[in-house]
Amino acid sequence: MGYNTKQGDLVLQLMRESKGKHMTADDIVRCLADSGCAVGKSTVYRHLEKLTKEGIVRRFVLHDGESACYQYSGDGCSNHYHLKCSKCGTLMHVECEYLDKVAGHIFEHHRFTLSEENTVLYGICSDCAGEAKSCE
Amino acid sequence: MGYNTKQGDLVLQLMRESKGKHMTADDIVRCLADSGCAVGKSTVYRHLEKLTKEGIVRRFVLHDGESACYQYSGDGCSNHYHLKCSKCGTLMHVECEYLDKVAGHIFEHHRFTLSEENTVLYGICSDCAGEAKSCE
DNA sequence: CTAAGTGCAAAATGTTTGCATACTT
DNA sequence: AAGTATGCAAACATTTTGCACTTAG
Numbered sequence: 001m002g003y004n005t006k007q008g009d010l011v012l013q014l015m016r017e018s019k020g021k022h023m024t025a026d027d028i029v030r031c032l033a034d035s036g037c038a039v040g041k042s043t044v045y046r047h048l049e050k051l052t053k054e055g056i057v058r059r060f061v062l063h064d065g066e067s068a069c070y071q072y073s074g075d076g077c078s079n080h081y082h083l084k085c086s087k088c089g090t091l092m093h094v095e096c097e098y099l100d101k102v103a104g105h106i107f108e109h110h111r112f113t114l115s116e117e118n119t120v121l122y123g124i125c126s127d128c129a130g131e132a133k134s135c136e
Numbered sequence: 137m138g139y140n141t142k143q144g145d146l147v148l149q150l151m152r153e154s155k156g157k158h159m160t161a162d163d164i165v166r167c168l169a170d171s172g173c174a175v176g177k178s179t180v181y182r183h184l185e186k187l188t189k190e191g192i193v194r195r196f197v198l199h200d201g202e203s204a205c206y207q208y209s210g211d212g213c214s215n216h217y218h219l220k221c222s223k224c225g226t227l228m229h230v231e232c233e234y235l236d237k238v239a240g241h242i243f244e245h246h247r248f249t250l251s252e253e254n255t256v257l258y259g260i261c262s263d264c265a266g267e268a269k270s271c272e
Numbered sequence: 273c274t275a276a277g278t279g280c281a282a283a284a285t286g287t288t289t290g291c292a293t294a295c296t297t
Numbered sequence: 298a299a300g301t302a303t304g305c306a307a308a309c310a311t312t313t314t315g316c317a318c319t320t321a322g
Contacts, residue, residue: 003296003301025287040304045287061197067286083248092248098241105234111262112219112228118258126247139276139321161312176279181312203311 007039011047015057015072020080022060022071060117062091071117081116085125092125137186143175147183151193151208158196158207158225196256198222217252221261228261 010032023031025045032039048070051057058073062082081099083092103114146168159167161181168175184206187193194209198220207227217235219228239250 005295005302007303042288042305043303046302083242083246083250085248086251086254092246094246096245098245099238102235102238106219106257106259109232109234110219110228110230112221112257112259113261113265114219114257114259115222118222120255121242121248121250122254123242123248123250125249129249137276141277141321143278178280178313179278182277 006037007043008047010037010039011044012051012056015051015070019072022069024067024069026067028070058117062120082120083125084120084122085128086122087124087128090125090127091120142173143179144183146173146175147180148187148192151187151206152210155208155210158205158227160203160205162203164206191253194218194227194256196220196225198225215252218256219261220256220258221264222258223260223264226261226263227256 011028014028014031025041025048028048029039029041029044032044048057048059052059052070056073058071059068060071061068062084080093080095083094084090085092103116106112106114147164150164150167161177161184164184165175165177165180168180184193184195188195188206191209193206196205196207198205205225216229216231219230220226221228239252242248242250
């Protein structure tokens with residue numbers, strides 16, 4: 001896979017541009033197609049696998065049966081937490097110094113290496129909390 | 137689903153007996169079939185979904201594309217955090233003042249009401265972190 | 273008797289693979 | 298030219314769903 005190809009560049013470039021965000025394989029396929037540079041689904045998967053192995057991209061699964069997400073991990077990738085509302089399903093991305101310390105606490109006091117990107121904090125978002133409990 | 141059925145009992149009973157262990161839906165189907173009490177796959181899925189909603193069983197996704205695991209969560213599992221090792225699957229129950237404050241922080245700063253009992257923190261336990269990375 | 277539960281097989285994902293063709297080097 | 302990468306379609310695995318049939322209340 002040493003060859004340099006248009007498709008490989010497109011995938012890497014998109015991931016790099018989307019630093020901070022995470023997207024599913026399908027998002028990537030659609031995004032590339034929308035920008036007029038369609039790349040085959042299998043090709044996208046193959047590049048994502050390669051990039052993941054190389055550590056350039058990180059792969060993680062947000063609970064349930066949901067599909068895998070990929071995120072550029074390149075340089076100083078700011079880890080962020082995910083808050084998911086159990087009612088409406090909204091996923092919130094949170095960057096927060098205080099929360100970053102939590103991983104440190106857990107490691108020091110509970111001897112457990114927290115994986116922020118694989119962890120989803122469940123609860124109720126303000127919209128759902130404020131409204132009547134009817135959307136269940 | 138108020139009805140009491142043989143199949144429902146079998147699934148619940150198996151989960152209860154397997155307290156501490158976790159198994160995939162397929163494990164459960166196979167296990168029941170092996171003990172001479174075959175239960176249809178869809179029925180097993182339906183009961184697992186119900187039990188999960190009721191909080192009697194907890195659902196996990198340990199790794200990437202792997203299938204979901206279910207574990208009896210029985211009684212008194214509220215008010216503390218769960219740490220799940222992505223390698224060995226061990227579930228740790230953690231009570232901790234510091235972590236209790238996290239929910240407060242999230243509510244105040246991110247307007248999100250965290251649900252401790254529905255949240256599982258994923259990472260690597262000290263046993264797995266200490267050993268060679270061979271159990272993958 | 274009526275509503276709910278069961279289980280098969282088919283559909284619906286999300287991901288991987290086989291293979292002929294196109295592209296890199 | 299020789300070997301890789303691509304992309305379609307088919308294969309896969311897991312979970313969900315449609316529907317006729319059984320069972321609990």
